[in-house]
Amino acid sequence: MPQSPSLPKYLQDDDISQECSDLLPSLQCEQGWLGASLHLYQGFWVGPRHLKGVLACQRHFRAQDTDILLVTTPKSGTTWLKAILFTLLNRTKYSGSGSQLQHPLLSQNPHDLVPFLELNLYIEQDVPDLASLPPPRLFATHLAYQSLPQSVRDSKCKLVYLCRNPKDTCVSLWHFTNKLRPKDRGENSLQEALDRFCRGVSLFGPYWDHVLGYHKVSSETPEKALFLKYEDMKEDPRASLKRLAGFLECPFSEDELRDGTVDDILRLCSFDSLSGLEVNMSGKLASGEENKAFFRRGEVGDWVNYLSVDMAERIDRVVEEKLHGSGLRL
């Protein structure tokens, strides 16, 4: 059915593929955080527009051994880590006294520099031409481990996984989706958001299944997947960045450690630096989200300003129960 042209692109679902339309009626459906439907596909909740991207990406994406995939639960700091990864991998190109090039992060949002497979590349085109991109190719995804294209699991490509405390993730998602909801749909109450989160109904959730899937892979094959937490990155960003560089086999040289390269990267990618750039204060992504929606407070423990004791205990109870026996604490 044709939709109102005023609906932002990220909510439009009238050009989904035939395969997707055929599949949707068989999937469990719930109302999602943006007021549109969410569908349970392979155990995870996605919107109809995302499903199109997920199916195309699962079918057509061919991972290369040199690929790097950033995987996150939504609102766990994806924007930050996209910026860091891009800067880390391109550090010789854009930094140093010899470089005449202006750093792309100064004029582009991190989501434009590191596209999502299923949310951008495979929605915009069924089979985007990615084979000609120079290695290492850097992509992002919110897909759960079991839903990754087979070639990602079979190849030697590396996964960098980022998650965040569930209470901060839930509060951040609540703020973000309220900003993205069309005005005539009103806002979700925090109680509604919390109910959904605790039932596992969040974008690419259940949150705990997503996290547990990658925690297991990283424990069993640490050379394949690096498991990072937003809180650890905030607490010791230098150590996290050095660990990341080591995992990606591009460690900092002695010279770089001496000449402040680590701090330069962290400064450029910091919340204050990125959120203060013109492009991030006034620009929009091709999919319609305002860039500024990805920058709110960027702090650890902000949930305490929103969740009552009862609400916090409810999330803690659910997550503790689900994580029980995994050795993972969030």
Ligand code: A3P
């Ligand atoms: P808050 O809503 O708690 O402020 P994602 O990028 O996965 O969508 O996550 C968004 C969250 O990361 C938001 O959290 C946002 O403010 C925070 N964030 C964005 N850029 C950041 C940065 N450079 N450093 C730290 N946090 C950042």
